Amino acid sequence: MQELDFESSVFTKELITVADHTEAIIRGGRDLFPKLSEAFAGVDQIGVVGWGPQGSAQAQNLRDSLAGTEVRVVVGLREGSRSRTEAIDAGFSEADGTLTTVEDAVSGSDMVLLLISDGALAGRYQEIFALLRPGTTLGLSHGFLVGHLANVGGSFPADVDVIAVCPKGMGKSVRALYLQGADVNGAGINASFAIHQDVTGKATNRALGWSVALGAPYTFQTTLESEYRSDVAGERGILLGAVHGIVESLFRRYMAEGAGEREAFTRSVESITGPISRTISHDGIIGVYDALGVAGREVFARAYSAAYPVGREVFAEIYDEVASGNEINSVVVAGSRLEQYPMGAIDSTGMWSIGQKVRADRNEDQVSIDPFTAGVYCGVMMAQIDHLLEAGHPYSEVANESVIESVDSLNPYMHARGVAYMVDNCSVTARLGARKWAPRFDYLLSQQAYPALGPDRTVDMAPFHAFDQHMIHDVLRTCAQMRPEVDIFVE
Known part of the structure; x- marks a missing residue:
């Protein structure tokens, strides 16, 4: 694992x-907001380009946190953007200059x-780079552009800072x-940060x-390369794609075993997004196993x-x-194709219609x-953890991208209204990846x-034997305090 360290004269x-x-x-913490003027010394204006899930949340949080300082937050949108009305409704205005064009921002x-979206950024980065003044600080919330520049042999302007702050949750959660x-x-x-160029x-x-x-x-340190690999892979894995694939497969399995539709949905989706996620959030993955009785532990x-093994392979x-x-x-190449073939619905099957009825009558205590759902979910989650650890990612990043973001930010949205x-x-980027890999x-x-779990089959229990003493449990115990x-x- 790469050793990281940093120094700050403010924090x-x-x-x-x-x-x-x-x-x-x-x-x-909010008690640190008085230090923001010092942290942003030399910054009169922060331009937030885009009003997607992260852009809208971050622009509003920054504006609210910097209220009363000399730092102004403006939003830059392309001409004719459909998001302009939403930005105005959120309090940004053309009249006072806090809502402007991408170029002016x-x-x-x-x-x-x-x-802005990764696809749009890949198409416009050269134009945007040309508009940056020397000494500007360029901020990203995702390392996607680093990966794209590596693909095309491009680079960041040599006379600007390049940093990243990557919230460990979707934009709606950030706000x-x-x-x-x-x-x-x-x-x-929580967020990670990276200094790519200073x-x-x-x-x-x-x-x-x-x-x-x-x-x-809490803010953890990473690198842009490490962040985009763990983030892009993670959202295709347990954060979005894997959990979708898991619940679809479990629902069908339970139905085939004779469960009714509501029971099958409750045992698959509701169990993961409800008690399993809550238990992991507070007690770690091992807490799920510990919460089961003797028979349940055997099933798990x-x-x-x-x-x-399936999780490791995929x-x-x-x-x-x-x-x-x-x-x-x-x-990147999906951009023009999506104009002709937009992403379709992912919750139109009977399973998700049943889910609406289950949520309407939900009693959390029931x-x-x-145990079977928990074993499958935790097995795939741990497979992702092991791969990221072997790839050398920081422990805090592995925990955030494989566990914490899932149970504290993303699964609550499926719990509220379904997978879509x-x-x-x-x-x-996440939506495309989830649809592709689920x-x-x-x-x-x-x-x-x-x-492999059939009555005439013998399961290799080696994966479970490595579970009890896995170091991720100590990592999550530390992270649970944060x-x-x-x-x-x-x-």
């Missing part, structure tokens, strides 16, 4: 022990946050927890100020051992596709952890994992 760095490594973090800002935690210090979505000497303070202003309770162990393929640039390029509400409130998980679980003070509430 106090803390060292935490994460399993057998030490990582440096910044503790956020980029050329007129000392710090420019590029939060929702900021608002829900308005009276609770340290409420929000020409002014101010990049670290500005990145950390950005994260604190978004409301991040077998299901886990059958699902883990996630290894996903990671290779991301690291090689293939997955990045697939998002939904329990299904979760997936389609994410970026185009069927792969579904297929291999149905074709390999579940048949979870948001407020649980997200999705209306």
Whole structure:
């Protein structure tokens, strides 16, 4: 694992022990907002380009956190953008200059946050780079552009800072927890940050100020390369694609075993998005196993051992596709195709119609952890964790991209309104990836994992035997101490 460290003249760095490594973090909180003027020294204007899931949330959080300072937050949208009305409704205005064009936001800002879609950014980055003034701080919330530049042999301008702050949750969560935690210090979505290029000497303070202003309770360090690989792969894995494939396969399995539609939906989707996610959030993955009785643990162990190899196989393929640039390029080339063939619905089957009825009658106290569902879900989750660890990602990043973001930010949206509400409130990159890879998980679980559990088959229990003493449990125990003070509430 790459050793990372940083220094800030504004914020106090803390060292935490994460399993057998030490990582440096910044503790956020509203009590630090008075330090933002110092963190953004030399920044008169922050230009947020884009009004997608992250752009809209971050622009509003930054504006609210910087109220009363000399730093102005403006939103830059392309001419004719359909998001202009939404930005105006959120309080940005052409009259006072806080709502402007992309060109003016980029050329007129000392710090420019590029939060447009990855496909659009790949098509416009040269134009945007040309508008940046020397000494500008260029901010990203995703390392996708780094991967694209590597694919095309491009580079960032040599005379600007390049930083990243990457919230560990969808844009709606970034805004929702900021608002829900308005009276609770340290409420929000944790974030990672990266310093890719520092020409002014101010990049670290500005990145950390950005994260604190978004409301991040804790900020962890990473690199842009590490971030985009874990993030793009993770959303195709357990964060979105894998969990979709898992619940589809489980629902059919339970139906085939004779369960009624409501029971099948409750045992698959409701169990994961309800008690399993809540247990993992507070007690870690091992907490799910510990919550089961003797018989349930036996079921969990077998299901886990059958699902883990499938998770390893599919996630290894996903990671290779991301690291090689293939997955990045697939998002770029999808741009023009989507104009003719828009992404279709992913919740039109009878399963998700049943889900609407189950949610309407839901009694949270009556939904329990299904041991088979828990074993499959945790097995695939742990498979992703192991691959990211072997690839050298920071422990905190592995925990965030494989566990915390899933149970604290994303699954609550599927719990509230179904899989489409979760997936389609994410970026185009995430939406494309989830649609592409969910069927792969579904297929291999149905074709390999579940048949391996037949009465005449012997399951290799080695995966489960490695589960109990896995170091991720210590990592999650540490990270649990740094979870948001407020649980997200999705209306």
